[in-house]
Amino acid sequence: MTKRPSFPDGFQVLPEYFNREQQSALVTQLRDILVKAPLFQPVMPKTGKAFSVRMSNCGPLGWVSDIKGYRYQPLHPTTGEAWPDMPNILLELWKDVAPDAPAPEACLINFYQTTAKMGLHQDKDEDMFEAPVISVSLGDTATFRVGNTTRGGPTSSLRLTSGDVVVLAGESRLAYHGIDRVLPGTSTLLKNGGRINLTLRRVTSD
Numbered sequence: 741m742t743k744r745p746s747f748p749d750g751f752q753v754l755p756e757y758f759n760r761e762q763q764s765a766l767v768t769q770l771r772d773i774l775v776k777a778p779l780f781q782p783v784m785p786k787t788g789k790a791f792s793v794r795m796s797n798c799g800p801l802g803w804v805s806d807i808k809g810y811r812y813q814p815l816h817p818t819t820g821e822a823w824p825d826m827p828n829i830l831l832e833l834w835k836d837v838a839p840d841a842p843a844p845e846a847c848l849i850n851f852y853q854t855t856a857k858m859g860l861h862q863d864k865d866e867d868m869f870e871a872p873v874i875s876v877s878l879g880d881t882a883t884f885r886v887g888n889t890t891r892g893g894p895t896s897s898l899r900l901t902s903g904d905v906v907v908l909a910g911e912s913r914l915a916y917h918g919i920d921r922v923l924p925g926t927s928t929l930l931k932n933g934g935r936i937n938l939t940l941r942r943v944t945s946d
């Protein structure tokens with residue numbers, strides 16, 4: 741576990757929390773999930789501009805973004821089916837890192853092809869911010885940028901490699917963060933390259 745002074749309070753990286761075998765097992769489970777809940781193309785509210793990542797979800801709620809806005813919903817936007825269950829290994833991760841927080845309700849699956857990125861943003865569509873946001877990186881290495889809770893404030897960046905876990909807890913729960921770029925060819929985990937990020941969140945306050 742590393743905590744660097746230039747990062748916001750409560751921000752943690754757990755390097756290679758998942759070993760290669762666990763990462764492969766997780767990818768196998770994700771392939772199953774993505775058959776039932778295919779990746780969809782989110783667009784920005786109002787402008788309709790496509791995100792460069794494609795997404796899906798597992799767990800009781802899923803995060804979606806379309807012309808009407810950002811929100812959590814229990815059904816996949818194109819199949820109309822409930823999201824598949826969250827793999828146990830992710831529920832165990834949550835219990836290990838956040839034993840006192842209520843269970844996660846949403847696991848967003850972001851798929852980054854090599855040119856995809858994610859602009860600086862806060863995760864704030866949830867009804868409660870006491871529980872942390874916990875995320876897992878799989879596949880190609882990415883440059884992650886994190887600042888504080890002020891838009892336009894100072895930021896630092898670090899590389900996330902396959903199996904790494906990021907925790908946004910405490911002050912850092914509402915820190916601005918994003919992905920500057922994915923570094924192609926840096927992992928052999930995913931047959932066709934690219935990066936998967938799994939972001940676990942508690943959504944409701946009860």
Ligand SMILES: O=C(O)CCC(=O)C(=O)O
Nearest residue numbers: 848850863875919937939
């Ligand atoms: O890909 C990542 O590591 C970050 C994803 C993220 O911040 C999000 O989906 O809200």
Ligand SMILES: [Mn+2]
Nearest residue numbers: 861862863917
């Ligand atoms: Mn985020």
